[in-house]
Amino acid sequence: MSGSTIIFYMLAALTLVSGLLAVTTRQIFRAAIFLLFSLIGIAGLFFWMQYDFIAAVQIVVYVGGITVLIIFSIFLTQQAGDLLPKQKIGRQVFSALAAFCGFALIMLQLYQHTFNTTTEQPVEPSVANIGNQMLGVGENGFALPFEVVSILLLAALIGCIVIALRSKPATA
Amino acid sequence: MPNTILIALIPLLPLAAFLLLGLYGKKYFKNFSGIIGTTVLLLSAAFALYTAYGYFFEYGKIDGIYQKLVPLQFTWLQFSPGLSIDMGIILDPISVMMLVVVTFISLMVHFYSLAYMKGDERFPVYYAFLGLFTFSMLGLVMASNIFQLYIFWELVGVSSFLLIGYHYDRPSAVAACKKAFIVTRFADLGFLIGILVLSFHANTLDFNTLIQRLTVDGSHELHTAYTSMFLGASALTWGTVLVFIGGAGKSALFPLHIWLPDAMEGPTPVSALIHAATMVVAGVYLVARMFPVFSMSNGAMHVVTFAGIFSALFAAVIACTQTDIKRVLAYSTMSQIGLMMFALGVSGSNLESGSLNYSHLGAGYTASMFHLFTHAIFKALLFLGAGSVIHFIHSNEMKDMGGLRKYLPITHITFLIACLAISGVPPFAGFFSKEEIMLAAWQHNTVLYYITLFTSGLTAFYMFRLYFNIFWSKGVIVHGEHHGEGGFAMMLPLVLLAIGAVAAGFIPFGNFISADGKPLESEFHWQFSIAPVAVGLAGIFTAMWLYKNKSNKPAAIVTSLGGFYKAAYNKFYIDELYLFITKKIIFNLIGRPAAWFDKNIVNGLVNMTGNTTLIISEKIKGFQSGKVQQYAIYFLAGLIGLAVLFIYLWKPG
Amino acid sequence: MMEPGLYHLLFVSTALFFIGVYGFFTRRNLVTMLMSIELILNSVNINFIAFNKYLWPHKMDGLFFSIFVIAIAAAEAAVAIAIIINLYRSHQSIDVERAEEMKF
Secondary structure, three states, X not given: OOHHXXXXXXXXXXXXXXXXXXHHOOEHHHHHHHHHHHHHHHHHHHHHOOOHHHHHHHHHHHHHHHHHHHHHHHHHHOOOOOEOOOOOHHHHHXXXXXXXXXXXXXXXXXXXXXXXXXXOOOOOOOHHHHHHHHOOOOOOOOHHHHHHHHHHHHHHHHHHHHHHOOOOOOOO | OOOHXXXXXXXXXXXHHHHHHHHHHHHHOOOOHHHHHHHHHHHHHHHHHHHHHHHHHHHOEEOOEEOOEEEEEEEEEEEEOOEEEEEEEEEOHHHHHHHHHHHHHHHHHHHHHHHHOOOOOOHHHHHHXXXXXXXXXXXXXXXXXXXXHHHHHHHHHHHHHHHHOOOOOOHHHHHHHHHHHHXXXXXXXXXXXHHHHHHHHHOOOEHHHHHHHHHOOOOHHHHHHHHOEEOOEEHHHHHHHHHHHHHHHHOOOOOOOOHHHHHHHOOHHHHHHHHHHOHHHHHHHHHHHOHHHHOOOHHHHHHHHHHHHHHHHHHHHHHOOOOEHHHHHHHHHHHHHHHHHHHHHHHHOOOOOOOOOOOOOOHHHHHXXXXXXXXXXXXHHHHHHHHHHHHHHOOOEHHHOOOHHHOOHHHHXXXXXXXXXXXXXXXXXXXXXXXXXXXXXXXXXXXXXXXHHHHHHXXXXXXXXXXXXXXXXXXXXXXXXXXXXXXXXXXXXXXXHHHHHHHHHHOOHHHHOOOOOOOOOOOOOOOOOHHHHHHHHHHHHHHHHHHOOOOOHHHHHHHHHXXXXXXXXXXXXXXXXXXXXXXXXXXXXXXXXXXXXXXXXHHHHHHHHHHHHHHHHHHHHHHOOOOHHHHHHHHHHHHHHHHHHHHHHOOOO | OXXXXXXXXXXXXXXXXXXXXXXXXHOOEHHHHHXXXXXHHHHHHHHHHHHHHHOOOOOOHHHHHHHHHHHXXXXXXXXXXXXXXXXXXXXOOOEHHHOOOOXX
């Protein structure tokens, strides 16, 4: 059993366990922290797969950005120390069952399916390669989706401002 | 050649008058509207006379035959190549004659109404309606296309409806105009179906083409029309009989006559124009227009003959018993129109199918048109005279009248002339035209001839009963002051029409109008006229004996006739029969079940659908909880379900 | 224990996905539901990267897709939080059970 294997299992366990705790704990702040750990675990898995760039992006955007955003919104909307309301037991059981069924279905399909691997020369997912392709306009160039996503981000930015804008009280 | 613009102006001028007076009459021409309408009609009549002169003496006759000219025609609605609704003008002897009759009578009535309707609240409206009616009637007469004729036919119905209901504040007038409209509409349904049947087989709506296709021996259209059978009669017979039903409705033939007596609720000049002289002969005109097609079907000709003669006799009997002078005239009209139809019917019905030879058989056709012409004149005169009497007495009832000859000398003389004319006394107009009808009847069938003769005698009797009751009999109590005969405007039409009633008979009618356009040999046998004249005089003298001086002889006869008189007085209970059929039978047997069906089944089904929807939605609305997570669960459940379905259960092929 | 490969990674991503689904169904607080959605999106990212690494190493499409997913997830989180804050303003609560005006 190599070190790599051990690391994988540890990362997988970290991800899944913290994820599970994130959706089950009744203290919302802890949930956010568990989410943080889960996201770090995922970033670790990316590192483990030697996709350094995406792992870095994962940490920067998720861990540094989104989680902080979520924690802020918790501060804005939640009284400290309150426990999250409990869901009805029936709903919990049903949800667990549905999730399990879906999970079982997909796993069943996965293990019956054989993936074909390629033998072609792998490309090094280095930052230089990624950058060239991301902004390339030739074959395998992703300039257009890049631009589309830019527009989307701009739209989201404006949308957020508009939605969160405090509407003026109606002055008759 | 005909001056197309001039001819087109004949109907368009009254239309213009209608629009002008209808739209602006009340505001700007309150007092001049009558003069405007009359002037316009005068122009129309002048043009019509000019056209008639041109047609009969200049360009109409080619090689001794009067042609069917179509000086104007434009395609209006094209359904397919060869089948279209056109708007056009047809000129042939009967349409030209009708142009003259309609414009002349209408002019007289316009003129007469100047005095008769003076001071009426809705004077401009009255003249607008008269204009509309004249326009529609002229359009009907000129129609070159059967559908165009139908359109104007309905327009005539509408204007008749408007004029009958002119005194709309009187419930009886309202009921009468509704009745007239419904009965004629009902008959027009037959007309429409007839048009469809005929035009389906002839594959055209144009009169000339239709007549040509359905009369030429061995043509494809005629063959199919003969051979398509329905309920034992050929399509040709069905089509013509249905068209005849339309004509019978407008012309008030039995059993669709019930509207005509009630239509006397309209102002009297209107009765003279519409319900005596012009509109009611539209049915006769229609049959005459389609005469070649009718003559191809023995069945249709028989229907025309018997409907005509029966109406003539039936109405004459009723007319003898009525006491309302306008009703007497109405039944008299019905009787005369019956005679015209009868003359048309006997004109060609003894033809062998398919072998058409007019030369010795068109007598009835000419007779019918001749009688139409003379009848229009003297019947208008009778009505206008009656109007004059009513104007004087302010009553329609005979018992309020008597001895009026001293007060209404001109009316008296003209009325007498008209009565003599309608009774067939020589040398007045009715004599000549009736003579020809008798002759046609004689040539056709002896039994029918005697019925005609009897009817003719009855006509003389009831007309003179009317005459003596109005102008002789007891002395009338005239209140201190009376306003005389109504002046120049009312007397001039009477005099003119009286001259017409005297002179019209001398027109050699057969030279101008016949079934095939060739001059008809006038066979005038003085021996033959002895019997009709004798019968007519007998009728007159009977009436004189009974009614000239007030006596109890009529009452004695009434008593001796008993039930028959009562039945005739009540118009043989035809109205009651209609009421019984509609109210008791149709309403109860069809109306009520239909209403029940509608209320319970149709409405019930609709309600059930609604209620079911309501109940189901009440039950399932919980699904729409507004809770996002529930929706997400449904979504996932559906997704899993679909995945299972497509992966495990769905095995295509 | 065997050498971890594609199947192991797919197992992890599937499990994470359904953990997210479970959380989405059972949480009543909008912020925690948002967290569940983040988990779901991340499981997808794992899938993309794993497929890219093990099946199409000669291309980088999966990598780019996960980059785009991350970008879009960031935008989505921002919009979602704006909505949450707005909802909190109008309802004084971010409990989804109480935001049910859109029912029958």
